[in-house]
Structures are given as structure tokens and as C-alpha cells.
Amino acid sequence: MGFIASVQGTLLARPHRHLFTSILPTRFYSHMAKAQPHPFCLTFLGTASAVPSSTRSQSALALRNGTDTWLFDCGEGTQRQIQGSNVKMGRINKIFITHLHGDHIFGLVPLLAGLLNGSGGMVDEDDPREFLNVNKPAVEIYGPLGARAYVRSALAFTQTTLAQAYVVHELRFPDDPKTGDFTNLRKHHSESPSGRNIQQEDGVWKDFLKDGLVSFSAAPILHSIPCVGYVLAEDSLPGKVDPQKYIPELKRTGTPMTAMRDIKEGKRVKLNDGTILEGPSRRPGRKVVILGDTYDPSAIAALGQDADLLIHEATNAHLPGLDPRTKEEDTHELVERRTKSRGHSTPQMAGAFAKRINAKALVLNHFSTKYSGNDDDPPSKAIMDAIRGLAAGVADCEVHCSRDFWTYSVEVPTE
Amino acid sequence: MGFIASVQGTLLARPHRHLFTSILPTRFYSHMAKAQPHPFCLTFLGTASAVPSSTRSQSALALRNGTDTWLFDCGEGTQRQIQGSNVKMGRINKIFITHLHGDHIFGLVPLLAGLLNGSGGMVDEDDPREFLNVNKPAVEIYGPLGARAYVRSALAFTQTTLAQAYVVHELRFPDDPKTGDFTNLRKHHSESPSGRNIQQEDGVWKDFLKDGLVSFSAAPILHSIPCVGYVLAEDSLPGKVDPQKYIPELKRTGTPMTAMRDIKEGKRVKLNDGTILEGPSRRPGRKVVILGDTYDPSAIAALGQDADLLIHEATNAHLPGLDPRTKEEDTHELVERRTKSRGHSTPQMAGAFAKRINAKALVLNHFSTKYSGNDDDPPSKAIMDAIRGLAAGVADCEVHCSRDFWTYSVEVPTE
Incomplete structure (x- = not known):
């Protein structure tokens, strides 16, 4: 306890200047614009597995829905990737973390510092930036157990001050503690205490959040550490009126x-x-499935059935004759076994899951750093085309390989 | 204690597979190459204050000395900046942190993950990458109190496995606890227990480290949180023999x-x-002073006297007529007061300190994000030229403004 007590008692002590009550809503409540369907525009901000390269940043994906922007994972450098993209940072109001591996979360606290007007404090006086803007709702973060402790400890040790509030809601697994924060560092001055610990029911987190027309669900998917996939399901839409x-x-x-x-x-x-x-029959709303790292996402299959779009990782592939790093003894089976043993998928595994849930489109991401994201380079493009082909040979839908800054839209259905 | 105990007991539990004894040296011992002077090549990897921009990444500076590379600060994205530079990541063996603000440390744990072959573990089997390579010395990190706790907690919560060891030595201030780790999270499996807590003597940390010909000292410099500057002093060099x-x-x-x-x-x-x-008289060795954020670095003046190179921050400047964001009521005094109140310096303050220590050259860094680092853009270049001019008007030496990827060399003196 001694040193944690030091942390709390001296260097990091901050008065709790702000009461978090209902004046700090932690959700965006529906308003008129939220009742209208908008295209879902997904911009891939980072498509690398593990280590970034000159062409791929670590995992991050922005989904724009009208004026809302939702971020899925936040690897190192996401803030700068956003600056170079068509995504407006100030519009991010919800961040969904699939799992706590660094390549999916290292950019989260830097992003919060940028997004919430973070500062390093003042000399000899109070920093006006330390006073929370209570008129702005808290930025919401969702993720597995540990997300709250990670953010809190990084903000504490870096002595970062934020001018807006954030809140971390955790999707707790059955073996996790049902309550508590997973750290005894006390709350950051800008952390809303309304963070929920959301329990599984029947093995999934169904409809854990509603935002306008969109219901968010999640399910555990198998990886080397606890990991979730997210399902965004839109309410049914009015039919076309003549x-x-x-x-x-x-x-x-x-x-x-x-x-x-x-x-x-x-x-x-x-x-x-x-x-x-x-009146005309209502049209079914859209469904988007966004997976984290996985070697088996079966548990999300029911929630994800008939998705308009599945985002599935494809970390490694067997590409003899194309990838000069292919070992002579490698076979598809060997590469798949090695990929699975590290908690990941091949393009064929992604394609098979797209077929299983009857997805209308499959976008692959989270590529090994050896697969360059530069489509202007013919050998790199040949490799990505081959990866796409391996998935398409199994899936029964359109298939794309993502690259950084690429945007894919799921349009509002027209009939 | 409850949740920290959970962290240690369940999710993050890892056997201590490796004994850290003398088989894991935490210093590079001198060898022949170390006895030879090499140019000090300083590559500026990030020159932004606080938030990065399209032209400037967060703070990081690499100093290459022969085959060694020493990194000073490690803001978000440093790993990727290195990939785009002439610095070889694998050669980094020492990392010096000036202070714990995020824009100086957010990239440290991602960098360690890349540098030390980090991984996210395996499914159902031991990851061979988890077994520490005991033939490689630990990467050494130096920084103020909290650096060790920050790295440990980030590695723990992200469940990162490293294949090589690291060690954190802390430069403790007089008010800091003399011992302990500032967290009760237990050591990461790759953290060497040989981390020192280095106490000040006479207000400075003199010669806290020797590597080959170079002695490292540090001194506290004034900022909004505890911050240090580093002085690298080379042994005297043999004279030229005819x-x-x-x-x-x-x-x-x-x-x-x-x-x-x-x-x-x-x-x-x-x-x-x-x-x-x-024999010919020995020539004095070189001296390089690398400051962190500061509004008053007086305490390092004696150690830094007659430096060949001073790196000094210049976060904000008063640039009427040039910077369109200048407010009508702004004066130099007002901008300087505002800059100081946030713990920072103007170009004139940097120039004055260069003059005070009789530095031979001054390089400015840590520019407000409003000062673009694109010298190909005439208005941006005009602003940076003006900032340089403001410092040069006070300093009595050559002055440069750094930009990302720019390299400045301090050559071996020829006579």
C-alpha cells in the first residue's frame, strides 16, 4: 500500500473539484438527427498487427454516423492518423476497445489528452483547463476489464489534466470480479464515477448501449487474452412512401x-x-460486426447473423510464390496452425466466418507488418490481392483488404 | 489492495521464469570502440509541444555515438518516427526521460514492445518469445520518480510479453521517497530488479552514469512538474600526434x-x-546539454558550462505581423509571462541561457503545435526563421530551429 498511498497522497493529489451527478450525462441522448439514418462511413485509421510500418499504423477504425464518430480500438499514433484523415477528432464521443493488447490501446490516453484539451498543469496557479467543462457529456470508453485501470494509471503517472470528462464502462467476463475498478489508484479528476460494469447474459452482452437508432451488443471472441467483438444493429427503418x-x-x-x-x-x-x-413495410436496419483479434469468433455468430458488413482480422496468410518470406516447409495448414496458436486468423478463416453468418460484405484488417499497405507498389498490391482472393474463395460475398485511410460506406438501404 | 491483488493474482500472473543476477548486466561495458570518439549525431524525431501535428511528432531525440543510440524522451509515435529516420531502432540501449508528461513518454512502452520483441502471448502453450534473452543486456531507462511505475503498469495492463529485459533507474528529487517503486504492482517478468534510485548530491545528479568516454549528469530544471535536464560530458581526448x-x-x-x-x-x-x-596536450572532450520542458533551467548552468551544444525548448513566441494568431493586446512580456506560467520558455529565454552557459551552439525544440515544421512552406519557414532570430538576438552562438528528422552533428574536435 505504501507507494500507492504516496501516489495518492502527494505527487498526484488533486482536489475533486467537480461533482459528477446528472449534470454530466454519460450518454448522448437521442435528438432529431439521431432518428434519421445516415450512411455508416468506416475509415480505417490503422490496419497493422503488432508493430506499425511505414504504410500501416496500429489498429484503429472510425465509424461515422451522421455527426457522431465512434472509434474501435486505438493503437499508438491514432491521434495523428485522425489528423491525416477525413475523421474529425472532436466528434469522437464513444470509443470501443476490443482487448487490452498495446497495439489496440496504446493510443487511447494520448487521444484523450488531445480530444479533451489535456494539459500539463500550471506553475504557481490553478490551470483553467483543469476545470471540467460540465456542459459537454463525458467521452465514453467501452472495453474489457482493465481498460479503466489502464486509463486511470496512465493519466495519473503522466500527471495529465483533462478539461472534459471521460467514463470507462467495462464488459466483464464471467470470471472477472463483478464490481470494482481493478486498481486502487483513486479516480482521476476527470473520470466520471458512472462507469458501469456490464455483466454477460447468456454468454453475450446484448444491447448494452443504445445510441439513436443503433443498438450495440458484444460477445467474447477467442484470442490469447480476453477479447470482444462488437455488433451494431440499427432499428428497422421506415419503408419508402409513394x-x-x-x-x-x-x-x-x-x-x-x-x-x-x-x-x-x-x-x-x-x-x-x-x-x-x-403504410409501406418497414425495411430491416443495417448491421455491422467489428471483431477484435481472434482465432475463433463463434460466440458472436448469432448476434452477427446476416450482417451487412463484417470486419475480420487476417493476420497471416500462406502465399507461396508471392511472399518471398515463405519458408520451404510451410503449408497452408502449418501457417494456419501457427496463426491460430498466436490467437489470430488466416484470410480463409475470415472468409469462412463471413459465410457462416451470411455477411453481405467482408473487410479484412490487422495484417502482419510484412504485408505492406502501399497499393501503388505492384508486389505489395499482388500480395494484398492474393490475401483478398484467399478469403473470397471461401466467403460468399464481396471481400476487401483494408489499408490506412481507406473508407468503406454502408449506405442507407434504398428499398 | 483488493484489485491490485487481483491484478497480481489472476489475470496478470506470470511466473518469474528468469533470475536477474549478474548474468543480466544492466550496463554496456566499455569495449575498444567505446574508447574512440565518434561524431555525436542528434536526430530530432519529434519537435512538437503537447499535441502532434502533420509536421511535428511529440518529443523525441536520438543521439548516435558510434554503434550506441541514446534516446531522449519518447512521445507518442516515436517508434514510427524512427522507422522513417536514419536511426536504427535495435541500437537503442539507453532511454532518458526528462519528465513524465505524456507528450514525452506516451511512446515509451510501445517502443519497448517493438524494441524488445514484445508479443501478446500464445493460446494454450508457452510463448517462446516470453523467455528472456539473457545474452542481451537490459535496455536502460532513466527518468524521474514514476517512470518505473508507469512502464510497469502499462506493460501489466496491456499484458505485454517482452523477450528482452529492461530496467528503470530513477533520478530521485529530495522530496521523493528514497526507496521503493511508487507502485505495488509486482515487477514485470522482463523488468530487471537492478533499477537504482539515484539521489541528488549538492542539488544535482553528477556523473550518475558512465558509458565509454561519456559521463552523464543531470540537474533539476523548473517546470510545472518535476523535470530534469541531461548533460553528456566526454572525457578529454588525445591531442593530434604528428x-x-x-x-x-x-x-x-x-x-x-x-x-x-x-x-x-x-x-x-x-x-x-x-x-x-x-605527447601533445589532450583536447577537451565535447559537452552536450539536453533540456526537458522548463521556464528556468538555472540549476543545470554549472554542469552545462561551455557546452558545445545546448538543446533548449522554445514553446511559444511573440510574432506580431507574422503569426496571424497573435492577439492585438499581446506584447512580448505578456507572451513570456503566459509561456512561463505554463512552465515553458520563449526563444529569447533559450538564447539567454545559451549565452549564460557560453554554449557554442543552440538548437531549439518543443514548438507549439501552431508552428508548422514544414520548411518548404514559405509562411511556416518565415515563422521559424523569426523564432530562430529572436533566440539568436540574445544568444552569442549559432542557433537552429529543429524540425522532425533533421540531424545535427557535434563532430570530434580536430585540434
Whole structure:
């Protein structure tokens, strides 16, 4: 206890200047814009496994939905990748961590420092930046047990001051403690105490969060350490209304035009003359599955069924004749066994999972640093094309290999 | 204690597979190459204050001395900056941290993971990468109190495995505890227990380390949190020997040629006929002063006197007419007061300190993110030229503004 007590008692002591109560909402509540569907624009900010290279940064993926931006994983350098991308940092309001390996989380605290106007304090006076802006909701972080302790300890030891609040909600596994913070460092002055410890039910975290039209679920996926995949499921969307089909009927019967609101929602409406009009059938909402590192994501299959998009890692591949680093004794089976033993997947494994959940599209990411992300270089492009081909040969859908700064959109369905 | 106990007892438990004894030297011992002077090549890997920009990464500076590379500070993204530079990552054997603010340390643990063959472990079997390579000496990290705890907690929470050892030596301030690790997380499997807690004597840490010809000292410099500056002082070097002056004399008197060794070292040698020959006077070794963030580095002035090179921060400057962000009410005094209140310096303050210690050259770094590092852009270059000019107007030596990837060499003196 001695040194932790020192940490708390001297160097890192900060008065709790701010009460975290309901004045600090930890969710964005729906407003009108949230009720409208927008394209889901996914920008790959980092597509490397483990060590970055000149062409690939560590894992990070931004999903823009209207004015919201949600970040999935945050490897080292994510802040700078955002600066070079079409993603606006200030719009990030939720960050989802798949697992605590450094290449997925090393950029999180630097990002918070940039996003929340972090500073190193003042000499001989109070730093106005230390006073939390209570009008802004806390940036929400979701991740497995330890995410809260990691962020708290990094902020404490670097003596970082933030001008906005953050909160860490943890997706707790059955073997994890059900309560507590996994550290006895006391809360940072900008950490909201409303962080939830979200328990699994029936082996998954179903609908642990709702934001506008989107429900977030998660499930454990197998890796060398506890790891989760996320499923974003949109509410069903109104069907397309043909006004010529309805408006003359409303006019003819003198029914108020406000009935169109129900019709647009797909409801049945009784006109003034007793006629029943039925709105168009609602369209199913979109579904996006974003996995962390895994050698077996079976537990997320049910939640992810019929996804419009699956993001699946493909760390290593057997590419004889193309990849000069291929060993003579290597076979597909040997490479797959080695890849699995490190908790990872081959393109074929990703393709098979896309087929299993009937995904409409598969995007591969998290490539070994030996696979360059420079598509302008013909040998590199040949390798990425081959990786794509290995997955496409198994999957029954379109397949892409991601590279840094590439954006893929899941459009609002038109019918 | 509960959760720290959990950290130690379950999720993060790792057998101490390796004994750290003298088989794991924590210093590089001198060998022949170390006795030869080499140019000191300083490559600026990151020159931004606080937040990175497209042209400047967070603080990091590599000093190459022969086959050794010493790193000073390690902001986020340093690993990737190294990949894009002329610095070889595998040669880094010592890392010096000036203070614990994130923009100087966020890249340290990612760098260790890359440098020491970090991995995320294996599924169902032991990872051969977990077994420490005991033939390689530990990478040494030096920094203020908390550096050890920061590295340990980041490695623990990210469950990172390293294949080589590291050690953290802390420069303890008078108010710091004299012993202990500042955390009760137990040591990482790759952390050498030989980390020293180095106490100040007479207000400085004089000669706390010797590597080959170079002695390292440090002194506290004033900032918003505890911060140090480093002084690298080279032993005096042999004078230039003119063989024509000595060899005929040795031959004439039949004195063994081995006497040349003493002559080269500047010693007096008695020839076989009793004649005394005096070797050339030894030349003073070089001195480099590398400061962290500061608004007053006075305490390092004596150690840094007559430096060949001073690296000094210059975070903010008053640049009316040049910097469009200049406020109408701003004056030099106001900008300097604001800069000091945040623990930083103006170019004039850097120039004045260079003059005070009689430095031969001054290089400025740690520029506010508003000062672009793109010298190909005329307005940006004009601003950096003006900053340089403000310092040069006060300093009595050559002055440069650093930018990312720029290398400055302190050559071996020729006479």
C-alpha cells in the first residue's frame, strides 16, 4: 500500500473539484438527427498487427454516423492518423476497445489528452483547463476489464489534466470480479464515477448501449487474452412512401395530413370514411460486426447473423510464390496452425466466418507488418490481392483488404 | 489492495521464469570502440509541444555515438518516427526521460514492445518469445520518480510479453521517497530488479552514469512538474600526434615503438638516451546539454558550462505581423509571462541561457503545435526563421530551429 498511498497522497493529489451527478450525462441522448439514418462511413485509421510500418499504423477504425464518430480500438499514433484523415477528432464521443493488447490501446490516453484539451498543469496557479467543462457529456470508453485501470494509471503517472470528462464502462467476463475498478489508484479528476460494469447474459452482452437508432451488443471472441467483438444493429427503418398512393386518399376523405406520419412509420391508418390504409413495410436496419483479434469468433455468430458488413482480422496468410518470406516447409495448414496458436486468423478463416453468418460484405484488417499497405507498389498490391482472393474463395460475398485511410460506406438501404 | 491483488493474482500472473543476477548486466561495458570518439549525431524525431501535428511528432531525440543510440524522451509515435529516420531502432540501449508528461513518454512502452520483441502471448502453450534473452543486456531507462511505475503498469495492463529485459533507474528529487517503486504492482517478468534510485548530491545528479568516454549528469530544471535536464560530458581526448615529430626520435634512440601509445595519450615519455618527449596536450572532450520542458533551467548552468551544444525548448513566441494568431493586446512580456506560467520558455529565454552557459551552439525544440515544421512552406519557414532570430538576438552562438528528422552533428574536435 505504501507507494500507492504516496501516489495518492502527494505527487498526484488533486482536489475533486467537480461533482459528477446528472449534470454530466454519460450518454448522448437521442435528438432529431439521431432518428434519421445516415450512411455508416468506416475509415480505417490503422490496419497493422503488432508493430506499425511505414504504410500501416496500429489498429484503429472510425465509424461515422451522421455527426457522431465512434472509434474501435486505438493503437499508438491514432491521434495523428485522425489528423491525416477525413475523421474529425472532436466528434469522437464513444470509443470501443476490443482487448487490452498495446497495439489496440496504446493510443487511447494520448487521444484523450488531445480530444479533451489535456494539459500539463500550471506553475504557481490553478490551470483553467483543469476545470471540467460540465456542459459537454463525458467521452465514453467501452472495453474489457482493465481498460479503466489502464486509463486511470496512465493519466495519473503522466500527471495529465483533462478539461472534459471521460467514463470507462467495462464488459466483464464471467470470471472477472463483478464490481470494482481493478486498481486502487483513486479516480482521476476527470473520470466520471458512472462507469458501469456490464455483466454477460447468456454468454453475450446484448444491447448494452443504445445510441439513436443503433443498438450495440458484444460477445467474447477467442484470442490469447480476453477479447470482444462488437455488433451494431440499427432499428428497422421506415419503408419508402409513394405520396401519390396516399395523399389523394387523405384529401378525398378529409383525413388530416398528420396521418402521413403514421403511414411513413408503416402503421395502419383508418381514414375518415372507415377505409384502412397500410403504410409501406418497414425495411430491416443495417448491421455491422467489428471483431477484435481472434482465432475463433463463434460466440458472436448469432448476434452477427446476416450482417451487412463484417470486419475480420487476417493476420497471416500462406502465399507461396508471392511472399518471398515463405519458408520451404510451410503449408497452408502449418501457417494456419501457427496463426491460430498466436490467437489470430488466416484470410480463409475470415472468409469462412463471413459465410457462416451470411455477411453481405467482408473487410479484412490487422495484417502482419510484412504485408505492406502501399497499393501503388505492384508486389505489395499482388500480395494484398492474393490475401483478398484467399478469403473470397471461401466467403460468399464481396471481400476487401483494408489499408490506412481507406473508407468503406454502408449506405442507407434504398428499398 | 483488493484489485491490485487481483491484478497480481489472476489475470496478470506470470511466473518469474528468469533470475536477474549478474548474468543480466544492466550496463554496456566499455569495449575498444567505446574508447574512440565518434561524431555525436542528434536526430530530432519529434519537435512538437503537447499535441502532434502533420509536421511535428511529440518529443523525441536520438543521439548516435558510434554503434550506441541514446534516446531522449519518447512521445507518442516515436517508434514510427524512427522507422522513417536514419536511426536504427535495435541500437537503442539507453532511454532518458526528462519528465513524465505524456507528450514525452506516451511512446515509451510501445517502443519497448517493438524494441524488445514484445508479443501478446500464445493460446494454450508457452510463448517462446516470453523467455528472456539473457545474452542481451537490459535496455536502460532513466527518468524521474514514476517512470518505473508507469512502464510497469502499462506493460501489466496491456499484458505485454517482452523477450528482452529492461530496467528503470530513477533520478530521485529530495522530496521523493528514497526507496521503493511508487507502485505495488509486482515487477514485470522482463523488468530487471537492478533499477537504482539515484539521489541528488549538492542539488544535482553528477556523473550518475558512465558509458565509454561519456559521463552523464543531470540537474533539476523548473517546470510545472518535476523535470530534469541531461548533460553528456566526454572525457578529454588525445591531442593530434604528428608522427614525424616522434618516430624518428624513437628510432634514433632505439626506444620501442610501443612508447607511441603513451605519447598519443599526451604523457611524458623517457627515451632510451634519457631525452624526455612530451605527447601533445589532450583536447577537451565535447559537452552536450539536453533540456526537458522548463521556464528556468538555472540549476543545470554549472554542469552545462561551455557546452558545445545546448538543446533548449522554445514553446511559444511573440510574432506580431507574422503569426496571424497573435492577439492585438499581446506584447512580448505578456507572451513570456503566459509561456512561463505554463512552465515553458520563449526563444529569447533559450538564447539567454545559451549565452549564460557560453554554449557554442543552440538548437531549439518543443514548438507549439501552431508552428508548422514544414520548411518548404514559405509562411511556416518565415515563422521559424523569426523564432530562430529572436533566440539568436540574445544568444552569442549559432542557433537552429529543429524540425522532425533533421540531424545535427557535434563532430570530434580536430585540434
